[in-house]
Amino acid sequence: MKAWLCENPIGVEALSWKDLPDLPPGPGELRVAIKAASLNFPDLLIVQNKYQMKPPLPFVPGTEFAGVVEAVGEGVKGFKVGDMVAAFSGTGGFGTHANINAMLAMPLPAGFSFEDASAFICTYATSHHALIDRAALQPGETVLVLGAAGGVGTAAIQIAKAAGARVIAAASSDEKCARCVEIGADATINYAKASLRDELKALTGGKGPDVVYDPVGGDLAEPVFRSIAWRGRYLVIGFAQGAIPALPLNLALLKGASVVGVFWGEFAKREPRRNAAALQQLAQWYAEGKVKPVLDQVLSMSQLPEAFARMGSRQVVGKLVLVNA
Structure with missing residues (x-):
């Protein structure tokens, strides 16, 4: 294998593309031939x-990533060689x-492309956990999505709409x-x-958004929180701005x-059954066309440095995906 x-x-x-030994899966493991992988903000942080x-x-x-099961380790139930999965x-x-x-x-149903599947779990599970579980979003409520053109932002727009909400998307350019x-x-x-506070007042008739989805942090947080509606829920997703x-x-x-913390990874570990049910609902919404990952570019796996450079430029709309030929 290469990686x-x-x-x-x-x-x-400091990353290098190298030959590595092919290792069989251990007990409880799957060996997956990777067809597509997506970039998330933590991927950049972890190599720094x-x-x-x-x-x-x-x-x-x-x-x-997403791919095809090549081997099944001892004790694994529910998977076989040839199954399509995302992870x-x-x-x-x-x-x-x-x-x-x-x-x-996550087993992939028929019709779920590897490119879409590789860009699905992190952003859509995070946004579903945030909006449906943590915020208890109700039909007819108004959601403000900050950083709305990014991976989690585009997922949040689609999930909020699937839940019957009105969505105000905030981003850094007209495009x-x-x-x-x-x-x-x-x-x-x-x-x-534009002034976030002035625009929110105009767009909500002075009421403010019921739910704020914030993966940005920094200097946007306080003016938005000052604009939130009575009984509003401010979802703390991350700090892409840095501060x-x-x-x-x-x-x-x-x-x-309410200021509500959203840590999907820990939720998935602590409450695996609820997480599995959320992923099942998301897969159904994908099949129904209610949600679909927004792919900025699909590049070769060998172009990882270029993909990171584009992510760092903050030009990305949706997700960057890398594929193996």
């Missing part, structure tokens, strides 16, 4: 030694093959805002040009609002 190996986590430039999970060196990065494994995706715990594999409308947003705000905001907690009191 991108991280031997020194100082950044993307900035992510909360620090795998032992050396390691193959790549949190998420969110934390590492191992940026290569031609990977051995993974079978508990991490990104236009793409958000194409995938279902009811209204948009270009926060590089972790410090919200004045008196605002939560005055608004009767």
